[in-house]
Amino acid sequence: MKDTTDRLRNSIIQKILSISDRTYLETLHQLIENSSGSLNHVQLNEQQIALLKMSEQDIKNGNTITQNDLDKHDMLWLKDL
Numbered sequence: 001m002k003d004t005t006d007r008l009r010n011s012i013i014q015k016i017l018s019i020s021d022r023t024y025l026e027t028l029h030q031l032i033e034n035s036s037g038s039l040n041h042v043q044l045n046e047q048q049i050a051l052l053k054m055s056e057q058d059i060k061n062g063n064t065i066t067q068n069d070l071d072k073h074d075m076l077w078l079k080d081l
Contacts, residue, residue: 019025044052058064065073 016028
């Protein structure tokens with residue numbers, strides 16, 4: 001796994017070194033900077049928190065549906081359109 005990761009990283013580095021377009025490099029830099037911060041926590045508003053709590057309660061109470069059943073319901077709904 002580490003060997004594959006190292007090869008991938010080195011391949012990306014080699015490709016980046018061959019890029020001379022400053023705008024492209026700046027955009028790539030911004031993409032990397034933004035994605036490295038994606039590990040930060042997301043700030044949720046009160047409504048989002050309430051919805052998540054309701055969802056957790058639904059799961060605890062067994063108020064769930066399988067993906068297969070949901071797909072069947074969707075197909076029936078689409079037929080009625």
